[in-house]
Amino acid sequence: MSSTLRTILSSALALLIGALLSGPAFAQATGARGEYFTYRFVPGDILLTLSQRFTQNEENWKTIRKINGIADQYKIPVGFELKIPFSLIDEVPASATISHLRGKAFLNGSPITQTGGQVTEGAVITTDTNSNVTLTLPDDSKVLVPPNSSVTAKRLQRFSGTGYIDAIFTIDRGEVQSHVNPDGGGVGRFEIRTPVSVTGVRGTILRAGTRQGQGDYSTIIKGQADFSQADGVILTRLASNQGVITDGAGQHSGTRALLPPPVLHPMGGQSHNRELRFDPVPGAVAYELVLAEDSEGYDVLWSQRITGTTATLPAVRNGTVYVLVRSLDQQMLAGAQAVLTIEQTMNTINDRQGSPIGVGNGSYLLQSAF
Template sequence: MKITALISFLLLNIASLLMHTAHAQPAGAHEDHFLYQIKPGDTLSSLSETFTSSPANWQAIKKANRIANTRKIPTGITLRIPFNLIDEVPDQAKIIYLTGDVLVNNQPIRKNHLISEADTITTGAQSNITFELSDESKVQIPPDSIVHVQRLRKFRGAGLIDAIFDIQTGKVAAHASPNKTGVGRFEIRTPVSITGVRGTVVRAEAANQTGASSELLHGKAAFIPGASRYQPVLLNANQGITATSKGEAGDIIELLPPPDIQLSQSSPFEFKVDIKPVSGAIAYLVRVSNDISGYDVLFGNTVKKPETSVTGPGKGTYYVSVRSIDNNQLAGADAVQPFTITATGIMTESGVSIGTQSGPLLQTQY
């Protein structure tokens, strides 16, 4: 079975996972249908008016669901609404953070650039971009990644997101539907897998030689490897999974916990980070951000020893985050601590610190 034919399995299972969420009746998609969980007071006419181009489409919805009596539709059942009836409009995402060299369609961009359907985003070394969809879902693309925005639309009436991000190489992190309003569809794809998310914090990676992986930090998600003819693998919080380059899934793996970290100032512009070793960790990803949530990343580094040093581009307060990496290259949640630089550094226009062998250049007051 081709991977595109498996999307139905993926999204149907996402729906079954998330139907008990009180504030989120939208339940993903299945094949050519948007799924909606009936709540008290819903009628085919009202749903047709909300989600489609015409209230008269209730008859087509009735036919698609083989409903005999429209006055007795049980609360809680999943209604299938054909996508060809849903009035969708193009959507755009606004860039909220941008660091380093980022290209969109092979052209350099600035923060005021809008991300649209069919864009291809390329991040260079020590580069990062975070953009926000119209429902406040956030998508972050870290360094050395190429991601194609395969679909970026929204329902005209309900404002639900219909988005597909295709990782050609590298990584994507996403927080889908943070306000728990639900999505029409939200997928992160690689050449050998699909991860469907909703109300979820998830990371996904595609590597040319080693396959793909997903790390679920919050919520629930479904991971489907390209070679599987079975149901998707359902992930809970703090679980991850890998797939080989042939699309064969591994076992569900519990993600490593965030490490304990201690910071001590070693100079006016540098802090030493001591990491308490985590059992099973072979390395640690250390990043410095402007914000506590880690969306506005300035730079990062993977270290094998449980110690390193961090700095900032200038005077101010920054945040160091550290996550443990296991031998499957899966990473867990971040440990985060603030630190304050008292010296004033010099950085490039794109926000990267200008460094020397002994640290960043400093702006000295004379």
């Protein structure tokens, strides 16, 4: 092979790698730190084009350079984390879709009767006992509002130049579970706030909540997050399988490792077999059981906490059901989940067309259930 041909092939390969690295699947948006959006430099980036992409004004590159203390814009190393003020970023309103509903829940005080509705900035989602609501954001992030919770979509915007999401949810009561940026395309900002803390997500599976008069908690199953006081002062950084608890004043005693999931025993393929057994986990004081339509546990059909290692599962739907089990430590923090797939059959009462008769919010009229 001639040296000229090798040079051409090497150049083409470099261009291909650069295009792949700068494409959506390898986007380098890394979330937010306080009032700044953060972006990690990849090959081919220059301030002028980044300014146009994120602020819709290429002239803002001068302000961005000054904020970041950049002396030479042509010598910014790959991997450098650039800060861009959210005040400069051009955003447009976004909305989340109610993708799953179970039980009695409310949107801005009105009953939610079906999926598909839109949740916009400022909306309040409230769940009753044995009810839950799942929201899907435009970037496919999932937000689960479990039973006995009240959550406000304080901010719900989208970067007009890239489609990154700028979302802030405040927990007034209860908790929130979320899977942020599941496709790895990057996140503009995703924060969970309580009266005394802020958890800033950077590509994460997160659970956060409040305990009346006893402070807050946040747990990270996958990824990382900054855990801060309400005034923005970072208290600690959470990595995968770590959690933190605060007191009523927002003080914490450090991060703690979350318990591993239990080992589940096979249940077999028979739809009538509902006996779940699993091995005990050292340090666990209880276990959280979830039956869901999806393997990640966001479309919840039933949930319960138990202290033993056996349970009789209810029949919740016809077809595939995912069984998820999480270990709870002495502070009742849940770790990662073990997942088991089973098949179930329900004796529904059908209409003349053979379709199950619904009784509202995902439930059906039954003759009997196994």
